[in-house]
Structures are given as structure tokens and as C-alpha cells.
Amino acid sequence: MAFEAVALLPSAGNCPAGAQAPARCSFPLSKLSKPRSSGSSLHRGCFLLPYLSHRSSTSPAAGPSTTAQESVPAFSEGEEEEGHALGLPSFNPYDTHDEYGDDENGYPVDIDHEHYPNIDDRGGNGGLASYTIADNGSFASHTLADTGRPKVDIQPEIKPIEDIDRFKIQHGREVFVERTYLVGIERKGSASLFGITDSLEELAQLADTAGLNVVGSTYQKLDHPNPRTYIGSGKVAELRTEVRALDVETVIFDDELSPGQLRNLEKALGNEVRVCDRTALILDIFSQRAATREATLQVELAQMEYQLPRLTKMWSHLERQAGGMVKGMGEKQIEVDKRIIRSRIALLRKELDSVRGHRQQYRDRRGSVPIPVVSLVGYTNAGKSTLLNRLSGAGVLAEDRLFATLDPTTRKIELPNGNQCLLTDTVGFIQKLPTQLVASFRATLEEINDSSLIVHVVDISHPLCKEQMGAVDNVLADLNVGHIPKLVVWNKIDRTSFNISEVDDTSNVVRISALTGDGIDAFCKAIQDKLKDSMVWVDVLVPYDKGEFVDSVHRLGVVESMEYVEDGIALRAHVPLRLSQQLQPMRQAMD
Ligand SMILES: Nc1nc2c(ncn2[C@@H]2O[C@H](COP(=O)(O)OP(=O)(O)OP(=O)(O)O)[C@@H](O)[C@H]2O)c(=O)[nH]1
Numbered sequence: 001m002a003f004e005a006v007a008l009l010p011s012a013g014n015c016p017a018g019a020q021a022p023a024r025c026s027f028p029l030s031k032l033s034k035p036r037s038s039g040s041s042l043h044r045g046c047f048l049l050p051y052l053s054h055r056s057s058t059s060p061a062a063g064p065s066t067t068a069q070e071s072v073p074a075f076s077e078g079e080e081e082e083g084h085a086l087g088l089p090s091f092n093p094y095d096t097h098d099e100y101g102d103d104e105n106g107y108p109v110d111i112d113h114e115h116y117p118n119i120d121d122r123g124g125n126g127g128l129a130s131y132t133i134a135d136n137g138s139f140a141s142h143t144l145a146d147t148g149r150p151k152v153d154i155q156p157e158i159k160p161i162e163d164i165d166r167f168k169i170q171h172g173r174e175v176f177v178e179r180t181y182l183v184g185i186e187r188k189g190s191a192s193l194f195g196i197t198d199s200l201e202e203l204a205q206l207a208d209t210a211g212l213n214v215v216g217s218t219y220q221k222l223d224h225p226n227p228r229t230y231i232g233s234g235k236v237a238e239l240r241t242e243v244r245a246l247d248v249e250t251v252i253f254d255d256e257l258s259p260g261q262l263r264n265l266e267k268a269l270g271n272e273v274r275v276c277d278r279t280a281l282i283l284d285i286f287s288q289r290a291a292t293r294e295a296t297l298q299v300e301l302a303q304m305e306y307q308l309p310r311l312t313k314m315w316s317h318l319e320r321q322a323g324g325m326v327k328g329m330g331e332k333q334i335e336v337d338k339r340i341i342r343s344r345i346a347l348l349r350k351e352l353d354s355v356r357g358h359r360q361q362y363r364d365r366r367g368s369v370p371i372p373v374v375s376l377v378g379y380t381n382a383g384k385s386t387l388l389n390r391l392s393g394a395g396v397l398a399e400d401r402l403f404a405t406l407d408p409t410t411r412k413i414e415l416p417n418g419n420q421c422l423l424t425d426t427v428g429f430i431q432k433l434p435t436q437l438v439a440s441f442r443a444t445l446e447e448i449n450d451s452s453l454i455v456h457v458v459d460i461s462h463p464l465c466k467e468q469m470g471a472v473d474n475v476l477a478d479l480n481v482g483h484i485p486k487l488v489v490w491n492k493i494d495r496t497s498f499n500i501s502e503v504d505d506t507s508n509v510v511r512i513s514a515l516t517g518d519g520i521d522a523f524c525k526a527i528q529d530k531l532k533d534s535m536v537w538v539d540v541l542v543p544y545d546k547g548e549f550v551d552s553v554h555r556l557g558v559v560e561s562m563e564y565v566e567d568g569i570a571l572r573a574h575v576p577l578r579l580s581q582q583l584q585p586m587r588q589a590m591d
């Protein structure tokens with residue numbers, strides 16, 4: 001079997017000397033032999049502008065030759081297929097018009113052809129090329145699409161022998177296991193939920209999920225992060241020594257680094273070391289996991305937002321290569337890149353709006369079905385999908401790894417009293433959830449706002465279950481869903497023999513094992529009671545011309561009886577307070 005690839009290639013001579021050419025690929029990154037790349041796309045300056053993430057040590061000689069391997073971003077197969085419809089292949093950094101950013105006065109800056117003859121900005125420099133990857137991973141053929149531009153050679157790079165062992169199959173994908181080192185800080189007197197060792201342990205789990213090999217970690221006690229380098233300068237020097245001694249390729253910091261901190265740390269640790277932070281790591285995991293169009297767009301949007309202020313320095317190699325002749329060119333290019341990212345962000349937002357339009361239609365349709373919605377929320381890996389599967393046979397992917405679910409799935413379940421409710425499983429939370437992700441997943445998370453009841457699923461067997469509960473409560477507070485009644489469920493009781501008195505408030509808790517089914521009946525009964533408890537009892541006669549209220553009562557409440565009588569529909573039901581207020585006149589009519 002062979003894989004068909006589509007690459008966006010600059011025509012000969014268009015690629016700035018030493019800069020890596022952009023390429024896109026329609027099959028998983030791991031299908032290409034890809035030196036110095038993990039299953040993760042955590043290249044410096046990754047995500048959108050692959051050639052910007054060029055590492056000078058692997059730079060091809062100046063000229064048209066292009067290696068596709070390093071420059072291919074990690075797109076899922078599904079995404080790329082749809083990318084054509086989106087116009088993605090025509091998106092090319094070289095294919096912009098003459099306006100290469102604005103100068104300090106806000107005027108468009110034209111590309112400097114005199115100093116930068118290799119960039120041909122007359123439009124359409126990119127061409128669609130296709131090539132085929134044979135079973136053995138070699139390029140079987142390649143052809144340039146009909147662009148009338150010169151042919152560009154794509155030369156597969158041979159994996160060095162010592163690297164071969166480091167390609168592993170992990171979670172069904174081939175990843176290049178990078179040697180990774182973790183760094184955190186312990187804030188003195190901080191009210192942070194997680195202690196530093198717990199936080200670093202979780203970071204290690206995230207790194208492992210992303211396909212990285214953690215070889216060590218360190219932390220420093222500080223009042224607050226150093227504004228220049230996150231950790232103190234002495235610690236940076238210590239880190240540099242450690243990184244060299246352990247032959248570390250990637251250093252991950254436990255908090256989001258400011259653009260300045262990132263830059264300074266890159267400088268301090270040297271070109272061979274990739275510096276990134278918890279946010280980039282989580283974004284990368286999300287991008288590996290994203291399976292639907294909406295999730296893919298949401299993750300890419302979050303990545304772009306993250307990337308935008310961090311573009312500095314990516315073009316400094318131009319100035320180095322030109323021996324300082326084109327001073328300022330790097331800044332100019334940063335403006336170009338920013339403009340490209342901004343237009344990409346605009347495009348993504350537009351696309352997301354249209355995708356969300358469909359979701360809204362679906363929600364509206366669902367809204368017209370008279371069934372209350374119950375949302376499952378919880379820390380990642382708590383067992384939400386397993387619970388949904390147990391109750392509905394939904395067949396949602398449930399795995400022992402972080403962020404298995406990114407897209408909401410809703411299934412109808414029957415309660416013990418015969419009533420039905422819709423149960424929605426959604427993306428899990430984590431401490432220090434990147435703000436960009438919360439923002440771009442807001443639409444997905446807004447589904448929680450629509451629900452009549454929130455079920456907080458807790459992995460009670462986890463040593464940090466209390467801290468995880470706190471982190472989930474923080475995210476829920478951010479989402480402004482405090483007014484929605486909540487039911488706490490302790491999951492995985494088959495695993496643990498915890499002492500109940502150790503956990504503060506057990507009054508409102510149901511104990512279950514989603515895996516074995518223990519406590520599930522009690523859980524369903526608790527949902528039923530909770531749905532009812534949070535509601536007000538009404539006994540109303542709804543006139544026939546106010547039929548929409550009958551729909552609302554069905555949708556938001558629990559109906560005990562409904563009878564068609566001469567003047568309208570007689571309803572006895574539990575409904576949410578707000579709806580009971582609207583029904584007040586009809587209640588009086590009944591009396
Ligand atoms: N022992 C035990 N394992 C469970 C139980 N419930 C879930 N698990 C396991 O916990 C792991 C995570 O389960 P998921 O259902 O994927 O968790 P999730 O909350 O949906 O996770 P995300 O989608 O990543 O947020 C899986 O390996 C499940 O088999 C349980 O009651 N007992």
C-alpha cells in the first residue's frame with residue numbers, strides 16, 4: 001500500500017537561502033522518516049510556518065533542494081483531506097502580495113528585492129506537488145502539479161543508525177522519542193493546588209502522552225518566576241550543564257513562558273535544544289488527538305494565538321547567513337509572519353463559525369426534543385467516557401491516557417422512573433489549562449451551559465483526587481456555570497480502599513465503578529433525584545396557543561403527567577425555577 005502526499009513547495013530560488021521550504025503532507029507525519037522530530041510537533045516555531053522552525057544544524061545548502069521531512073507539520077489525515085476545501089494548499093507564506101507587513105508608521109512594507117533577491121513575491125510561488133510513499137517508506141515517484149514551475153527534488157533523509165532505535169510505536173503511531181528534561185518552580189507561599197513534584201509528575205505524563213522520553217527534571221524554589229528566564233540565572237547555568245550531560249533535545253517548562261523568557265532560554269541553552277512550555281505541550285497533544293473538523297480548527301486556532309507573540313528570532317538565521325548585510329530583515333519577516341498568522345487566524349475563525357453553525361443547528365434540534373441534558377465533566381482520565389459507554393453503549397474511545405476525548409458526544413439514557421435524559425461527555429480538564437484552549441474550546445464547553453445538571457466525575461483512586469477536583473471547580477467557575485446543580489461522582493472505587501472520612505463532604509456524592517458497573521443504578525437514581533430536586537413543582541394548564549411552554553417543560557423539567565383537556569394541556573411537572581416563574585400565570589389559571 002502506498003500513501004499519496006501533497007506538498008506545497010516553493011519554486012526554485014524562492015526559498016530564502018538556508019530557510020527551510022514549506023511543505024504539507026496528507027498522511028501522518030510519522031510515515032516519513034523524520035530525523036529530530038518526535039511524534040509531537042513541538043518544533044521551535046512549529047505549527048504553521050514549518051520552514052521557520054528550521055534548525056540551522058540540519059540546514060540544507062542554499063538552493064532549491066527541499067527536505068520534506070522536517071518541514072511537514074503534524075496534520076491528521078482527515079484534516080488535510082478537508083484542507084483542500086478550505087483552500088489550505090494555496091496558503092503559502094511566499095504567496096502573499098507585496099505588502100510585507102506594516103512599517104512603524106503603519107504603511108505597508110514591500111519586500112526588499114535588492115537585498116532579498118531569492119524571494120519572488122509576484123504571487124503563486126507555491127505549487128502543489130504530489131509524490132507517493134511506497135511500503136518501505138521510500139519515495140516512489142514525485143511530480144509537480146501543473147504550475148509551470150521548475151521541479152523541486154524531494155530527498156528523503158536516511159535515518160542515522162543510532163536514531164533507528166528511537167522510533168517507537170506509541171498509541172498506534174510511530175514517534176521519534178526525544179530526550180526531554182522538565183523544569184518547574186515551586187512558588188514560596190503559593191496557594192497553588194498542586195505541589196511542584198505532583199505538577200512535574202503530571203508534566204512527565206503529558207510529555208509521555210506526546211511521545212517524548214523524559215530523562216530528568218529539576219525545580220527551583222522562588223517567590224515568583226524570573227521575568228527574564230523563568231528560573232534564576234544560576235539555575236539556568238546548572239540546567240545548561242545538565243542538558244549537555246544528558247544529551248537532552250527538548251526542555252519543557254512547567255508554566256507558560258512569556259515570549260521573552262522563551263527567547264532568553266533558547267539563547268542560554270543553545271541552538272541544539274528545543275525549549276517549550278506546558279501550554280505548547282498540551283496544545284500539541286490536543287493537535288495529535290483532534291479527530292473532527294471542529295476540534296482540529298479549535299486546536300489550530302489556539303496554536304496560532306499562542307504562536308503569534310512568539311515569532312521573534314525565527315528569522316535571525318537570515319541575518320546571520322547574510323553576514324549582517326540585511327540587518328532588519330529578520331524584523332521585516334517577523335511582520336510578514338505575523339500578517340500570515342493573523343490572516344490564518346481570521347480564516348480559522350470564519351471556518352469555525354460555519355462549523356459551529358452546524359453544531360448550533362444540531363443543538364437547536366436537540367433543544368426541541370423534550371429531554372433534560374446532563375453533562376459529564378471532570379479531570380482528564382477520570383473515566384467520563386467509560387461512564388458514558390457503560391450507560392449508553394456509546395462506544396466512545398476510553399483509554400488510559402490524557403485527553404482521549406476532545407469532542408462532545410451525547411447519548412440518550414433512560415432513568416429508573418422511565419424518563420430519559422441526554423448524557424454528554426466532553427473534553428477533560430487539567431490544572432493550568434491553557435487559556436487559549438479554554439477560549440477556543442469555549443463553544444464546545446458552552447454545551448455545559450445548556451445542561452440541567454452537571455455530573456463531576458472524580459477518579460477517587462488518584463492520589464491527587466482532591467487537587468484534581470479543585471482544578472475542575474476552577475475551570476467550571478471560569479465557565480460561569482455555578483447556577484447549574486452539580487452531582488459529584490467518585491469513580492474507580494474498584495481500585496481503591498480510601499477512607500471516606502478523609503474526604504470532607506460526602507453528603508452529595510455517589511460512588512461508582514464505571515468499569516465494573518458497581519453503583520451505576522444508584523448513580524442513575526441520583527441523576528433522577530438531582531434533576532427533580534433542583535426544580536420547582538408546578539401544576540399548570542397551558543393554553544393550546546402557548547404550546548411552546550409544553551415543549552419547554554418537557555425539555556427542561558421532569559413531567560409527571562400530561563393531559564389534553566378542553567382549555568389546554570394540563571401539566572404536572574418539576575421544572576427549573578426560571579421556567580416556573582414564566583409559568584406562573586398559567587398556574588394561577590389552574591387554581
Ligand atoms: N479501574 C477502573 N478504571 C477505570 C474506571 N473508569 C475508567 N477507568 C479507566 O480509566 C481510563 C480513562 O478512562 P476514560 O473514560 O477514557 O477517561 P476520560 O475521563 O474520558 O478521559 P479524557 O477523555 O482523557 O478526559 C481508562 O483506562 C479506563 O478504562 C473504573 O471505574 N475503574
Ligand SMILES: [Mg+2]
Pocket residue numbers: 384385386397398404405425426
Ligand atoms: Mg474521554
